[in-house]
Amino acid sequence: MGSGIFFFVVGPSGSGKDTLIEGAKAALGPTGRYVFARRSITRPADAGGEAHEALSVDQFAAVRDAGGFLVHWQAHGLSYGLRASLLDDMKAGRHVIANGSRAMVADLATRVPHLVVVEVTAPEAVLAERLAGRGREGAENIAARLERKVPPLPAGVSSISVANDSTPRAGIERFVAALEAQTARLRLVRMPIETGRRNVAFLARGCTVVAAPDYLGPGRVDLAGEGKSIRAEIALVADSLLPADAVGLSQESFDALGLPEGAELVLTRTPVPESRAALRRKIRGEALDEPAYRQVVGDIVEGRYPDSEVAGFLVAADRGLSDDEVLALTKVRASFANRIVWDEPMVVDKHSMGGIPGSRITMIVVPIIAAHGLAIPKTSSRAITSAAGTADAMETLARVDLDAAEVRRTVEKARGCIAWNGRLSHSALDDVMNAITRPLGLDSNRWSVASILSKKLAAGSTHVVIDLPFGARARVKGEAEAREMARLFEQVGAGLGMTVEAIPTDGSLPIGRGIGPALEVRDVLWVLEGHPEAPPDLREKALFFASRILAWDPAVGPANARARAEQLLASGAARAALERIAEAQGRWGEPVRPARLTRTILAGGTGRVTDIDGFAIAGIARLAGAPLDKGAGIDLKAQSGDLVRPGDPLFVIHASSAADLDAAVQHVAAFTGFTLDGEERIVAR
Numbered sequence: 300m301g302s303g304i305f306f307f308v309v310g311p312s313g314s315g316k317d318t319l320i321e322g323a324k325a326a327l328g329p330t331g332r333y334v335f336a337r338r339s340i341t342r343p344a345d346a347g348g349e350a351h352e353a354l355s356v357d358q359f360a361a362v363r364d365a366g367g368f369l370v371h372w373q374a375h376g377l378s379y380g381l382r383a384s385l386l387d388d389m390k391a392g393r394h395v396i397a398n399g400s401r402a403m404v405a406d407l408a409t410r411v412p413h414l415v416v417v418e419v420t421a422p423e424a425v426l427a428e429r430l431a432g433r434g435r436e437g438a439e440n441i442a443a444r445l446e447r448k449v450p451p452l453p454a455g456v457s458s459i460s461v462a463n464d465s466t467p468r469a470g471i472e473r474f475v476a477a478l479e480a481q482t483a484r485l486r487l488v489r490m491p492i493e494t495g496r497r498n499v500a501f502l503a504r505g506c507t508v509v510a511a512p513d514y515l516g517p518g519r520v521d522l523a524g525e526g527k528s529i530r531a532e533i534a535l536v537a538d539s540l541l542p543a544d545a546v547g548l549s550q551e552s553f554d555a556l557g558l559p560e561g562a563e564l565v566l567t568r569t570p571v572p573e574s575r576a577a578l579r580r581k582i583r584g585e586a587l588d589e590p591a592y593r594q595v596v597g598d599i600v601e602g603r604y605p606d607s608e609v610a611g612f613l614v615a616a617d618r619g620l621s622d623d624e625v626l627a628l629t630k631v632r633a634s635f636a637n638r639i640v641w642d643e644p645m646v647v648d649k650h651s652m653g654g655i656p657g658s659r660i661t662m663i664v665v666p667i668i669a670a671h672g673l674a675i676p677k678t679s680s681r682a683i684t685s686a687a688g689t690a691d692a693m694e695t696l697a698r699v700d701l702d703a704a705e706v707r708r709t710v711e712k713a714r715g716c717i718a719w720n721g722r723l724s725h726s727a728l729d730d731v732m733n734a735i736t737r738p739l740g741l742d743s744n745r746w747s748v749a750s751i752l753s754k755k756l757a758a759g760s761t762h763v764v765i766d767l768p769f770g771a772r773a774r775v776k777g778e779a780e781a782r783e784m785a786r787l788f789e790q791v792g793a794g795l796g797m798t799v800e801a802i803p804t805d806g807s808l809p810i811g812r813g814i815g816p817a818l819e820v821r822d823v824l825w826v827l828e829g830h831p832e833a834p835p836d837l838r839e840k841a842l843f844f845a846s847r848i849l850a851w852d853p854a855v856g857p858a859n860a861r862a863r864a865e866q867l868l869a870s871g872a873a874r875a876a877l878e879r880i881a882e883a884q885g886r887w888g889e890p891v892r893p894a895r896l897t898r899t900i901l902a903g904g905t906g907r908v909t910d911i912d913g914f915a916i917a918g919i920a921r922l923a924g925a926p927l928d929k930g931a932g933i934d935l936k937a938q939s940g941d942l943v944r945p946g947d948p949l950f951v952i953h954a955s956s957a958a959d960l961d962a963a964v965q966h967v968a969a970f971t972g973f974t975l976d977g978e979e980r981i982v983a984r
């Protein structure tokens with residue numbers, strides 16, 4: 300155990316040394332790690348203030364001459380002394396806190412192994428007032444004290460300054476934090492424990508550096524050393540698992556900190572988040588303004604809140620956001636992402652609220668727009684619950700895991716890209732929020748508007764068209780709900796200085812015939828190549844959205860947009876643009892094609908197809924292996940409205956393994972997703 304630190308607390312009379320020391324004694328005395336020196340003073344015991352050892356002049360001299368003082372001095376017509384026994388306390392590893400004279404620092408530095416001078420400061424203007432308020436000295440004595448001049452601190456002495464210019468409480472907190480920052484030094488140990496996203500620091504229950512049980516609970520601590528720091532929650536371990544002067548970090552936390560084992564870390568409590576009042580107002584259902592959101596989100600990103608309080612905030616925000624709050628939250632969220640700046644008059648983008656199988660219009664719209672010449676740096680997601688995301692589909696042709704520089708280079712070469720959003724417009728804030736909102740299913744429409752537009756803002760988009768499918772199985776159920784969400788998208792977009800057009804669309808049925816990455820790309824290429832089997836619904840929806848974007852180009856305008864989109868498609872210019880994009884992103888040698896193992900599912904009766912359940916179809920496609928198996932999926936043979944008879948094909952399942960094919964076929968026996976004439980027909984194999 301190293302020597303304890305000698306804290307020599309100095310500062311002009313009235314700066315508040317005694318006040319801060321008394322406060323620290325109340326906070327830290329019970330830890331047993333500190334000794335608060337009792338000074339020997341030739342001042343009457345009942346003079347008030349500190350509980351000093353009152354000695355007569357002769358008594359003081361006797362102790363001094365017998366070598367009983369570690370250090371002694373004269374000031375204000377008094378004799379002050381600190382007992383030599385304090386050295387024993389330091390040898391035992393305890394830290395000493397003593398009120399001392401600035402004139403004695405140099406001398407003391409030669410007598411104690413580890414000296415830290417704590418300078419308590421306060422504005423000159425308040426010293427006289429405080430001393431008068433203390434009422435211990437007369438006017439003359441006070442004047443003399445205020446006049447007292449002392450030498451500057453000698454060089455080479457470690458010193459810290461504590462401003463006691465606010466309330467006594469604040470002064471005491473700063474003083475305690477300053478002491479803890481010096482004394483709570485622990486040796487770093489890497490624990491063979493994994494804690495995932497959470498940063499966890501371990502202390503032995505009998506830790507001799509800090510009172511470990513005091514650190515349990517929702518708060519966080521900061522561990523700092525060698526210019527690096529990490530914020531973590533505390534867990535305790537049995538004394539047999541960790542040395543009493545060590546702090547253990549879980550493997551992820553140890554790696555995140557990046558310091559070697561044995562490094563000395565200072566442990567301090569994470570300050571109480573300044574934004575807590577705002578967070579609690581939101582939890583009570585009040586509205587917050589942009590500065591308040593910036594403060595709360597900033598503290599959340601800094602890890603100042605335990606997950607329980609973050610969850611409370613996110614639940615409240617997900618449930619109640621006014622239009623102004625959605626705008627405020629959008630701006631704040633975007634400010635935590637890396638903002639991409641383009642040297643373009645317009646940067647266009649599209650977004651779909653998703654959830655409708657097929658509907659891979661992005662891979663048609665982006666090439667049309669790129670062929671026209673507008674910059675369209677599209678980033679897309681991978682499937683979360685569906686059979687394919689646009690990133691999965693595009694990945695059958697080329698790389699999609701582009702970083703920001705590669706996105707920029709691709710757009711320079713091909714005017715567009717279809718990349719995986721991955722980490723591009725991701726921010727530390729997303730990690731924290733997604734870890735809570737996803738498991739809790741927090742994703743209200745208003746919250747989504749803020750989330751989606753914040754990513755578009757960060758991506759540098761100036762114009763965004765939004766596809767808002769609604770329907771019984773879509774994310775947005777009713778048309779009225781879709782229209783309200785569309786209004787909010789456009790209003791918040793305008794507030795961001797973006798042009799946003801949000802369009803409700805029919806989300807009741809799958810779009811196109813292929814469900815699954817390679818099968819959807821087959822549809823896309825059929826549309827781009829004008830193939831006779833190109834699904835008309837997919838072609839139409841793609842042309843519709845492409846023309847909405849082209850209408851924004853002053854050189855085209857709304858009147859000519861549709862014709863321009865059709866011309867770019869019919870001429871093969873869009874097809875060529877997709878080739879250029881794939882080339883620029885890193886085309887695969889061979890594209891992934893639909894898997895070769897197939898099973899055709901036939902109608903089991905006669906009737907008109909009145910419904911195709913996209914969820915069920917996507918579920919069968921996933922059982923067949925999509926999206927990880929890019930060739931797996933469903934190829935729809937019958938469309939809504941078709942009249943089918945027993946033995947007519949409804950759809951074909953594609954899979955790469957017999958096991959996957961069987962799993963999908965087994966499931967079909969239960970429910971195909973097809974409804975004929977309003978009632979489900981069990982199908983033939």
Ligand SMILES: Nc1ncnc2c1ncn2[C@@H]1O[C@H](COP(=O)(O)OP(=O)(O)O)[C@@H](O)[C@H]1O
Pocket residue numbers: 310311312313314315316317318319348429430432433463464465466467468470
């Ligand atoms: N932050 C503060 N705000 C207002 N008064 C204070 C503050 N800190 C100390 N005081 C008061 O000022 C006077 C001087 O404080 P004290 O701790 O005795 O100073 P010192 O020991 O440095 O001479 C006391 O009456 C104390 O209660």
Ligand SMILES: O=P(O)(O)OC[C@H]1O[C@H](OP(=O)(O)OP(=O)(O)O)[C@H](O)[C@@H]1O
Pocket residue numbers: 309310311312313316317374375379398399400401402447449
């Ligand atoms: O040399 P300086 O740094 O000016 O210090 C002069 C004296 O004031 C301080 O005592 P104390 O704070 O008890 O004096 P006070 O409380 O009576 O102001 C310090 O312990 C010295 O004894």
